[in-house]
Amino acid sequence: MKYVAPTSVDEARSLLADNPGSRVFAGATDLIPQMRSGRPAPSLIVDLKRIDQLIALGHDAGSWSIGAAAPTSMLTRDAGFSAMFPGLSEAAGLIGSDQIQNRSSLGGNLCNASPAADSVPSMIANGLQAVIASGDGTRTAAVADVVTGPGQTSLADGEFIVEFTAADTPANTSDAYLRMIPRTEMDIAVVGAAVRLTIDGGVISDASVVLGAVAPTAVSVPDAEAALNGATVDGGTIDDATLAAVAEAASAACNPIDDKRGTIVYRRQVAGVLAKRAANIAAQRAQNGA
Amino acid sequence: MPRTHVSCTVNGDEVDFLASDDTSLLDALRDELGLIGAKEGCGTGDCGACSILVDGRVNCACLMFAPEAEGHDLLTVEGMATGEHLHPLQQTFLEGAALQCGICTPGFLVAAKALLDENPEPTETEIRYALAGNLCRCTGYDKIVRSVQEAAVQLKGAAK
Numbered sequence: 001m002k003y004v005a006p007t008s009v010d011e012a013r014s015l016l017a018d019n020p021g022s023r024v025f026a027g028a029t030d031l032i033p034q035m036r037s038g039r040p041a042p043s044l045i046v047d048l049k050r051i052d053q054l055i056a057l058g059h060d061a062g063s064w065s066i067g068a069a070a071p072t073s074m075l076t077r078d079a080g081f082s083a084m085f086p087g088l089s090e091a092a093g094l095i096g097s098d099q100i101q102n103r104s105s106l107g108g109n110l111c112n113a114s115p116a117a118d119s120v121p122s123m124i125a126n127g128l129q130a131v132i133a134s135g136d137g138t139r140t141a142a143v144a145d146v147v148t149g150p151g152q153t154s155l156a157d158g159e160f161i162v163e164f165t166a167a168d169t170p171a172n173t174s175d176a177y178l179r180m181i182p183r184t185e186m187d188i189a190v191v192g193a194a195v196r197l198t199i200d201g202g203v204i205s206d207a208s209v210v211l212g213a214v215a216p217t218a219v220s221v222p223d224a225e226a227a228l229n230g231a232t233v234d235g236g237t238i239d240d241a242t243l244a245a246v247a248e249a250a251s252a253a254c255n256p257i258d259d260k261r262g263t264i265v266y267r268r269q270v271a272g273v274l275a276k277r278a279a280n281i282a283a284q285r286a287q288n289g290a
Numbered sequence: 291m292p293r294t295h296v297s298c299t300v301n302g303d304e305v306d307f308l309a310s311d312d313t314s315l316l317d318a319l320r321d322e323l324g325l326i327g328a329k330e331g332c333g334t335g336d337c338g339a340c341s342i343l344v345d346g347r348v349n350c351a352c353l354m355f356a357p358e359a360e361g362h363d364l365l366t367v368e369g370m371a372t373g374e375h376l377h378p379l380q381q382t383f384l385e386g387a388a389l390q391c392g393i394c395t396p397g398f399l400v401a402a403k404a405l406l407d408e409n410p411e412p413t414e415t416e417i418r419y420a421l422a423g424n425l426c427r428c429t430g431y432d433k434i435v436r437s438v439q440e441a442a443v444q445l446k447g448a449a450k
Contacts, residue, residue: 001294001296001311001312002311003311003312003355003357003358005357005360007359027353028353028354028355029335030352032314032334032335032352032355033333033335033351033353035312035335036333036334041312045311047355047357047358049358075346080366090401096423097335097338097423097424098339098401098404098405098420098422098423099335099348099349099350099353099401099423100335100350100353100423101336102347102348102349103350103353103354105351129308184422185419185422186336187423188424219291258418
């Protein structure tokens with residue numbers, strides 16, 4: 001296995017085009033454990049962290065750009081980013097330990113394509129777009145369209161994500177992410193729930209509800225979004241009937257597996273509970289102008 | 291296997307070494323540079339025994355390829371003492387019996403240094419979260435947390 005660290009997107013493209021069987025990496029927090037567990041090593045690994053654009057966090061003209069290989073600690077440390085996307089920042093801050101968060105990235109978390117990836121539901125709930133180096137140019141895809149199944153993405157050979165873009169949130173908009181794990185830290189989600197809400201005159205005018213770890217990919221819950229849309233928010237709280245409908249829709253949207261972390265029945269139940277709690281937190285934040 | 295030439299700073303010294311591209315930085319530190327403070331516990335980023343600072347930020351050396359260190363500023367536990375004077379964290383760990391077998395200790399010391407460098411007055415909760423990536427099978431953590439708290443007090447006093 002050979003290591004290279006290109007310093008431009010174009011150099012990285014050429015390396016990938018010229019070396020079939022190569023693989024890009026950012027923090028290697030998934031790559032190295034996979035190699036150690038016996039997966040064959042790629043012939044060439046391409047370190048993306050020497051490309052400035054890939055490790056930058058920027059805000060310009062009403063839009064954020066998040067380098068695909070930027071460490072997640074860069075996001076959680078950025079006060080402006082964390083104020084605008086508190087749920088996404090929380091999700092980024094739940095990926096492993098401080099040691100991991102100084103290496104882990106949104107690009108890696110997405111492309112590793114674990115169903116339990118913590119940042120992915122929040123990225124989808126916030127409508128993040130992935131800017132993908134493809135051939136000689138770039139193409140853009142919604143984050144929701146990148147992962148196609150466990151360990152599988154829609155990226156073609158030679159393609160890699162350069163950065164994510166996120167539009168500034170509208171007024172009175174906020175998000176939240178909740179994760180269930182059996183420990184307080186350092187574990188993989190049994191269930192994750194991201195909710196983003198916009199409140200207009202005390203009424204929810206836009207809602208996004210996305211679950212993680214309960215299906216082969218992160219799943220949006222349109223029925224929960226429909227229940228939230230038009231609901232009133234009073235004192236930062238959503239009414240019980242709406243929350244019950246959110247929980248029911250979230251549980252119904254699950255297509256989970258039984259594994260050592262949780263059973264199907266348990267995951268369905270917890271998905272409902274987390275979805276309604278996350279909705280209430282997002283509503284509180286949105287109404288308080290977070 | 292091709293060997294790559296790597297230049298970086300380790301504990302304040304400019305160093306050069308050769309390492310195979312698939313060598314972890316941890317193995318390079320231990321086998322090429324003789325710095326055996328950082329330990330391999332799990333080799334997968336779960337236990338923190340290999341914690342080092344990279345440009346001041348705590349990282350697992352087992353999760354880095356050796357060539358990634360090029361140009362970076364590394365600190366291992368060997369770089370914490372000043373001459374014969376232990377770092378306050380090292381002293382309080384000794385005095386507070388915050389170690390038994392000692393395998394995890396270099397990682398805890400480095401991770402605790404990263405915390406106190408950034409947050410000189412952490413709460414107990416902040417200490418516990420900051421050290422969540424370091425596992426200890428002996429102490430039950432309490433003596434480690436107390437020792438970090440005591441070191442924070444001493445460092446604050448010394449800074450006045």
